[in-house]
Amino acid sequence: MKADTAIVIQDLGTRFGSHWVHRHLDLCVHTGEVLAIVGGSGSGKTTLLRAMMGLLPIAEGTIRIFDLDLRTLDHGAGIALRQRWGVLFQQGALFSALTVFENIAFPLREWGHLSTADIGDLVALKLQMVGLKPEDAWKLPAELSGGMIKRVALARALALEAEILFLDEPTSGLDPIAAADFDALLRNLHQDIGFSVVMVSHDLDTLAATADRVAVLADGRVLTVGPLLEVAQVDHPYIRAFFHGERGERLLAALAKECPPREAAPAPG
Numbered sequence: 001m002k003a004d005t006a007i008v009i010q011d012l013g014t015r016f017g018s019h020w021v022h023r024h025l026d027l028c029v030h031t032g033e034v035l036a037i038v039g040g041s042g043s044g045k046t047t048l049l050r051a052m053m054g055l056l057p058i059a060e061g062t063i064r065i066f067d068l069d070l071r072t073l074d075h076g077a078g079i080a081l082r083q084r085w086g087v088l089f090q091q092g093a094l095f096s097a098l099t100v101f102e103n104i105a106f107p108l109r110e111w112g113h114l115s116t117a118d119i120g121d122l123v124a125l126k127l128q129m130v131g132l133k134p135e136d137a138w139k140l141p142a143e144l145s146g147g148m149i150k151r152v153a154l155a156r157a158l159a160l161e162a163e164i165l166f167l168d169e170p171t172s173g174l175d176p177i178a179a180a181d182f183d184a185l186l187r188n189l190h191q192d193i194g195f196s197v198v199m200v201s202h203d204l205d206t207l208a209a210t211a212d213r214v215a216v217l218a219d220g221r222v223l224t225v226g227p228l229l230e231v232a233q234v235d236h237p238y239i240r241a242f243f244h245g246e247r248g249e250r251l252l253a254a255l256a257k258e259c260p261p262r263e264a265a266p267a268p269g
């Protein structure tokens with residue numbers, strides 16, 4: 001595995017009982033890139049994310065993260081590896097009975113090596129990083145807006161200096177302004193810190209604002225992967241439906257003005 005790849009997935013097969021979700025799926029995540037995964041409902045996006053986090057048994061093939069094969073990791077190595085990534089899931093983002101402070105402190109306490117004072121300083125730093133005020137630390141999740149909840153969840157995901165961020169529909173449930181704010185925050189943090197991001201998103205604006213490459217899942221595998229403008233040129237029913245509605249066309253035209261597409265991605269064989 002080359003040093004410039006954070007995740008390498010080869011010939012992956014996953015299934016629930018007799019239902020295969022992925023078959024012969026190959027995908028790489030380059031170190032420091034934002035890779036977005038799109039695909040129709042039920043195409044296996046969340047399942048792929050879960051498989052990368054070691055939350056699902058791998059039926060076939062391999063997933064290597066930082067050159068470590070998920071299937072052969074012992075318990076200790078698995079825990080150490082999990083501390084190198086952060087997760088922001090669509091649902092259940094925060095512990096509802098814990099304050100913002102305690103939510104962000106949670107992974108820091110679990111880690112077990114930090115003093116109370118260090119945890120306080122780190123929580124304050126993470127709150128500032130995601131654009132929240134110090135006094136927000138004492139609020140409960142029920143007292144926060146949807147956008148603030150996502151920010152706290154992002155702060156928690158980044159609490160342990162994550163090298164990879166897994167995001168499942170990070171802007172779902174947000175109004176367009178809050179979603180655009182979150183995209184800008186993610187882009188800025190990504191530029192400053194340089195972590196790798198693997199993100200499932202249906203949101204074309206989020207893809208355009210944040211993704212370096214887009215992987216399209218269909219028929220249990222990666223149909224195509226590349227920069228958004230190249231992927232949008234591939235002739236496939238899902239891609240036509242997803243990228244070439246009225247809104248998609250407007251966005252693609254605006255993007256094409258900013259950075260004209262290189263060659264079209266090859267159609268799948």
Ligand SMILES: Nc1ncnc2c1ncn2[C@@H]1O[C@H](COP(=O)(O)OP(=O)(O)OP(=O)(O)O)[C@@H](O)[C@H]1O
Binds near residue numbers: 042043044045046048
């Ligand atoms: N725990 C589970 N048990 C059984 N089948 C499951 C389970 N989780 C997912 N599946 C099935 O696996 C397939 C892929 O599901 P997955 O949630 O990964 O799709 P998705 O692309 O993320 O969909 P969506 O965009 O609708 O969220 C679906 O057919 C789904 O029914």
